Amino acid sequence: HTVAPTASPTVKPTTGGPIAILTGYEIVGRDPEFSSDGRTVAFSARPSDHSAGPDVFVWQVGDVQARALTSSHSDQFAGWFGAKLLVSEIASGKGTAASSEAVSATSYVFDVASGSKSRISRPMLMPSVDPTGTYVVYWAGRVQFDTALGVWQPDGGDLYFDRWSNLTLVAT
Secondary structure: OOOOOOOOOOOOOOOOOOOOOOOOEEEEEEEEEEOOOOOEEEEEEEEOOOOOOOEEEEEEOOOOOOEEOOOOOOEEEEEEEOOEEEEEEEOOOOOOOOOOOOEEEEEEEEEOOOOOEEEEOOOOEEEEEOOOOOEEEEEEEEEEEEOOOOEEEEEEEEEEEEEHHHOOEEEO
16 A cells, blocks of 8 residues: 655745754754644754753744743654654653663653643554554663663664554543
């Protein structure tokens, strides 16, 4: 089954050149990604001075600056699921960047329009859903802080392929 490409709107910087949509931060995890309609970019970033962990940001056509959707300093953008975001979060209070303790990650679906989120009941890191919304691939296991890179990384577990319909979402 193939998905036909959709047209993308033309996005033109208003100043005639590139515009800074976020300053004082660095991208963490996967590359920024446009939504399927081409109007919103999502990404995770942390302060350049590493004073806090990552949060998820979005920038929409017409915005002057990107805005933070999360504030726990432990969230990473995993991808788009239709018009919603998939976000992975390191379980708070179960480990810190200063410890070598391996912890688990949870993921949730974030509705950009309403600000609501639904936790995926199964522990997972960085889920990716196919364009039809039928299948999901995700990592399940422990994560550990990589002091050399300054980010959380998988640390023992497995990569899974499953049907999205087999997952349960819990409103938070």
